[in-house]
Amino acid sequence: MKLEKEKHDKREKKKIKLSSKDREKEPNGKHKPSSKVKQSDSPSAVSSSAVKCEAGDGDMHEDVKADPSERAQHDGHEKSGSLEINNNIEKNNNKQKTQSKSSKERHNRKEKSEQTADVKPVDGDSNQADEGQGCESEATRKQETDEPQAAAPVKIKKKKVKDEKSPDDKNQPSGKKRKKQSPEHDKAEKSKNIERDEDDKKKKKAKKEDKKDQESDKWKWWEEGKLSDTQKWSSLEHKGPYFAPEYEPLPDNVCFCYDGQPVKLSPATEEIASFYAKMLDHEYTTKEVFQNNFFSDWKEEMTPKESELIQTLSKCDFSQIHKYFVEKSEERKNMTKEEKQVLKDEASRLTEEYGYCLLDGHREKIGNFKLEPPGLFRGRGEHPKMGKLKKRIQPEDVAINCSENSKIPEPPAGHRWKRVQHDNTVTWLASWLENIHGRPKYIMLNPSSKLKGEKDWQKYETARRLKMRVNSIRKQYRRDWKSREMKIRQRGVAIYFIDKLALRAGNEKDDESADTVGCCSLRVEHISLHRRLDGQEYVVEFDFLGKDSIRYYNKVPVEKQVFKNLKLFIKYKDPEDDLFDRITTINLNKTLNESMSGLTAKVFRTYNASTTLQDQLNKLTTEDMTVEEKILSYNRANRAVAILCNHQRAAPKTFEKSMQLLQEKIQKKKEQIEEAKKELKEAKKAHKDAPSDKSKKLLEKKEKAVQRLSEQLKKLQLQETDREENKVIALGTSKLNYLDPRITVAWCKKHQVPIEKIYNKTQRDKFAWAIDMTDENFQF
DNA sequence: GGTTGCACTTAGCATTTGCGTA
DNA sequence: TACGCAAATGCTAAGTGCAACC
Structure with a gap:
C-alpha cells in the first residue's frame, strides 16, 4: 500500500x-x-x-x-x-x-x-539452486587463421604511396598513354621508378612488421585468469582527460543584433549565443521549451548590462553568427588535401598522447578521452531540460582515478584536480558531474579493452545460464498469474x-x-x-x-x-x-x-536476442547459398532481433534517392543481360552454321558474359532487398550489445563466410575474444 | 524496505572517412 | 580526380542495477 x-x-x-x-x-x-x-x-x-x-x-x-x-x-x-x-x-x-x-x-x-x-x-515463490558461475572457458580454443584486418591497411597504404608522389609525378599521365621522352629522360624516370618501388617496398615491409608486432602484442586476456569480481586492476596509469579547446571570440565583423541594433557581447555571453546560433538550422530551436531553457540559462551568464538590455529571445538576431559558422564549416570541407592531413596528423597525435592508458602493464585504448565540450543540452523526445546550458568542465570539476605508484596526470597549468583517488574496484579513469542533471559522467576504456570484454563475456554466460533455467522460470510465472x-x-x-x-x-x-x-x-x-x-x-x-x-x-x-x-x-x-x-x-x-x-530483467533481452539469432540463422542458412545470400540471411536474422528489441532508426535522408539509383542500376543490368543473351544466340547460330575454334571461343565468351551479368544482377537485387528491409531498423545496437558474438563467429566458420563481411574493424576489435576462442560447433 | 548515489551498459543521432563511379 | 553516398566512428543521452545508507 x-x-x-x-x-x-x-x-x-x-x-x-x-x-x-x-x-x-x-x-x-x-x-x-x-x-x-x-x-x-x-x-x-x-x-x-x-x-x-x-x-x-x-x-x-x-x-x-x-x-x-x-x-x-x-x-x-x-x-x-x-x-x-x-x-x-x-x-x-x-x-x-x-x-x-x-x-x-x-x-x-x-x-x-x-x-x-x-x-x-x-508463499508461491520457490527458491532454486544456482548453477555454475562466471565465465566458462570454451572447450576448443582455435587460433584465428584469417587476417581480417589486412584489407583496410593495404588500401590505406596504396593511397599513401599515391599521395607521396612528387608534384611532378602527380601531373604525369601514367602507363601506356605516356608520350615518348628522350632516352635521358627515360633513364631518369626509370631510376625514379626504381627508387619509388624500393621505397614502396620498404614502407610495405615496415607496415607489415608493425602489424605483426601489433598482432603479437595483442593482449589475449581471455587466456589468463580473472583478478576478482571486486578488484578491476592492479596498476593503472594515464594522462588524464583532454580538455575542450578554449572559446575563440567572433571576428569584429560578425555581429549579434538585438532589436535590430548590433550589440558587442562579452566573451562568455557571446560563446553561449554561438551555441544557439550553430543550432538555428535544427528543429530544436523552434521548440518553446528549448527556447525558454536556453534564454533563462543565457541570461544567468550575461553581465548586468547585457541582462538589462536583452529581454526577449524573439528580438535576438543570431543570423550573422549562424552564417559565420556555416561558412567556417564550408571552409573546412573545402580544405586542400594537405590542410586536411595536418588536422588529421594533429588528431592522431592527440589520440596517441591521451587516447591510451597502461592497465596492468598493457596498453589499452580509452573510449572517450576528450571531455565533453560546452554547449546546449539536446535531450531526446520531449525533454523538459532541452536547451539548457551544458557548462564548460574545468579541471577543478574532474576526479582522477589511477594507481598510487603511477605517474599522476598533470592538471592544466594553474589548475588542480577536484581529487585524485586510487580505487581499483572501479574501472573509470576520470569523472565529473554534469550540470544538467547533476549526474556523474566518466572516462572509461574502449570496448576492445580487457575490462569491457571480460564483462561482456560474462554477460553472455549469464544469458546462457538462463537458457538452462528458463523453463522452470516460465512455469513459475504461470503459477503466479493465479x-x-x-x-x-x-x-x-x-x-x-x-x-x-x-x-x-x-x-x-x-x-x-x-x-x-x-x-x-x-x-x-x-x-x-x-x-x-x-x-x-x-x-x-x-x-x-x-x-x-x-x-x-x-x-x-x-x-x-x-x-x-x-x-x-x-x-x-x-x-x-x-x-x-x-x-x-x-x-x-x-x-x-x-x-x-x-538474473535480472535485462538478462532476458540478451537471452532472447541471442536465441533468436541462433534459431534464425539455423533456419535461414543452407549450404548451397552464395556468400552474398548467406550475408542476406545473417542480416535477416539480425533484423528479427532488432525488431524484437525495438531498435529503430530514422530512415536515412537519402533513402528514396539511393533506392531509386539502385533500381535504375538493376534495370540497366537487366537490359545488358538481354543484350548479352541476344549476342549469345547469334554466337550459337554462327558456331552451328560454321563451327571453328574461333566461333567456339566466341560462344564460350558470350556464355560467360551472360553468367557474369546474371550474377551481378542477383547481387544488386539482394542489396535492394536488404536495404529496403533495413530502412527503419537499426541492426548495429543488437549486434553490439545483445548478440553473443560466438554465435556469429561459429556461423561464419561453419558456412565459410569471412568474418569481416559481418563485423567491421571496430566490431572485430570488440569481439576479439570471441573470434579467437570460438569454433564452428559453438552453441549458445 | 525504501531511497539515493554511483558505476556501468545500451542507445540513436551526428560527423567523418573512404569507396565506387562518372 | 571530384563527387556523392554508405559505412564507420564519435559523441553523449538515457537506460539498468547494485550497494550503502537511513
Whole structure:
C-alpha cells in the first residue's frame, strides 16, 4: 500500500512540475486536442480510462487508440506474434502522451486502487539452486587463421604511396598513354621508378612488421585468469582527460543584433549565443521549451548590462553568427588535401598522447578521452531540460582515478584536480558531474579493452545460464498469474512481458526527464485490451514511448489468464495510473535473482536476442547459398532481433534517392543481360552454321558474359532487398550489445563466410575474444 | 524496505572517412 | 580526380542495477 502511495506521490510531483500546457503540445509546439484530458477531468470518467475493454467476459469493443493508418504493420515475427514497427518514426516517436490530472483526483484514484488489492500473502515463490558461475572457458580454443584486418591497411597504404608522389609525378599521365621522352629522360624516370618501388617496398615491409608486432602484442586476456569480481586492476596509469579547446571570440565583423541594433557581447555571453546560433538550422530551436531553457540559462551568464538590455529571445538576431559558422564549416570541407592531413596528423597525435592508458602493464585504448565540450543540452523526445546550458568542465570539476605508484596526470597549468583517488574496484579513469542533471559522467576504456570484454563475456554466460533455467522460470510465472496476492500476479505478468516481448525493466525515473516507460512503469493508458482483434483472441495493444523516446507499438495475442489479469489490474484505475502498481524493478529483480543468481530483467533481452539469432540463422542458412545470400540471411536474422528489441532508426535522408539509383542500376543490368543473351544466340547460330575454334571461343565468351551479368544482377537485387528491409531498423545496437558474438563467429566458420563481411574493424576489435576462442560447433 | 548515489551498459543521432563511379 | 553516398566512428543521452545508507 505504501509502495503504491509513494509511486503515486512521485507521479503527482512530476505532473505538478511539468505544466499541463507543455504536456498537451505536439512536438512542433502546436496544441493538440486532447480527448483524454476531457475524459479524466470528468468525475464520471473514473473507471472508464483510455484502456478500453469489455464489460465482463462477453463481446468486446475493439478500440484502437491511435489512427490505424499511422501504424505500419509488420508481420511474420515469430516471438511476439505480431510486432509492428511504425515506419513513420519521426512522426510517431515524437508523439506525446496527453496527461493531466488534478492532485485531488489523483488522490481519489489511489484510494480506489487500494480497493482492488488482495493482501492475503501466499508463499508461491520457490527458491532454486544456482548453477555454475562466471565465465566458462570454451572447450576448443582455435587460433584465428584469417587476417581480417589486412584489407583496410593495404588500401590505406596504396593511397599513401599515391599521395607521396612528387608534384611532378602527380601531373604525369601514367602507363601506356605516356608520350615518348628522350632516352635521358627515360633513364631518369626509370631510376625514379626504381627508387619509388624500393621505397614502396620498404614502407610495405615496415607496415607489415608493425602489424605483426601489433598482432603479437595483442593482449589475449581471455587466456589468463580473472583478478576478482571486486578488484578491476592492479596498476593503472594515464594522462588524464583532454580538455575542450578554449572559446575563440567572433571576428569584429560578425555581429549579434538585438532589436535590430548590433550589440558587442562579452566573451562568455557571446560563446553561449554561438551555441544557439550553430543550432538555428535544427528543429530544436523552434521548440518553446528549448527556447525558454536556453534564454533563462543565457541570461544567468550575461553581465548586468547585457541582462538589462536583452529581454526577449524573439528580438535576438543570431543570423550573422549562424552564417559565420556555416561558412567556417564550408571552409573546412573545402580544405586542400594537405590542410586536411595536418588536422588529421594533429588528431592522431592527440589520440596517441591521451587516447591510451597502461592497465596492468598493457596498453589499452580509452573510449572517450576528450571531455565533453560546452554547449546546449539536446535531450531526446520531449525533454523538459532541452536547451539548457551544458557548462564548460574545468579541471577543478574532474576526479582522477589511477594507481598510487603511477605517474599522476598533470592538471592544466594553474589548475588542480577536484581529487585524485586510487580505487581499483572501479574501472573509470576520470569523472565529473554534469550540470544538467547533476549526474556523474566518466572516462572509461574502449570496448576492445580487457575490462569491457571480460564483462561482456560474462554477460553472455549469464544469458546462457538462463537458457538452462528458463523453463522452470516460465512455469513459475504461470503459477503466479493465479496467485491470491495481487503483487505476485502483477509480477508474474510483468516477467511474462519481459520474457515474451523483451521489454526493458522500466525503473522509476526522476522528475525532470522525458516521459518514457519500461515494463514496470507502464501505465494504464499504454495498453488497450481486445477480446478479439484481426482474427486473434486476447490481444494486448501496446503503445508507449520507451528509451530515447522511441515508440513501442505492438499488438500481441496473450494467454487468457494474462488477459484476465490485465483487466483486473486496470479496474478502477485512470489512464495515468501505473499498470503494475504493486511492483518495482527492485523487487522484480530480487525475485528473478532468487530463481537464478545474477538474473535480472535485462538478462532476458540478451537471452532472447541471442536465441533468436541462433534459431534464425539455423533456419535461414543452407549450404548451397552464395556468400552474398548467406550475408542476406545473417542480416535477416539480425533484423528479427532488432525488431524484437525495438531498435529503430530514422530512415536515412537519402533513402528514396539511393533506392531509386539502385533500381535504375538493376534495370540497366537487366537490359545488358538481354543484350548479352541476344549476342549469345547469334554466337550459337554462327558456331552451328560454321563451327571453328574461333566461333567456339566466341560462344564460350558470350556464355560467360551472360553468367557474369546474371550474377551481378542477383547481387544488386539482394542489396535492394536488404536495404529496403533495413530502412527503419537499426541492426548495429543488437549486434553490439545483445548478440553473443560466438554465435556469429561459429556461423561464419561453419558456412565459410569471412568474418569481416559481418563485423567491421571496430566490431572485430570488440569481439576479439570471441573470434579467437570460438569454433564452428559453438552453441549458445 | 525504501531511497539515493554511483558505476556501468545500451542507445540513436551526428560527423567523418573512404569507396565506387562518372 | 571530384563527387556523392554508405559505412564507420564519435559523441553523449538515457537506460539498468547494485550497494550503502537511513
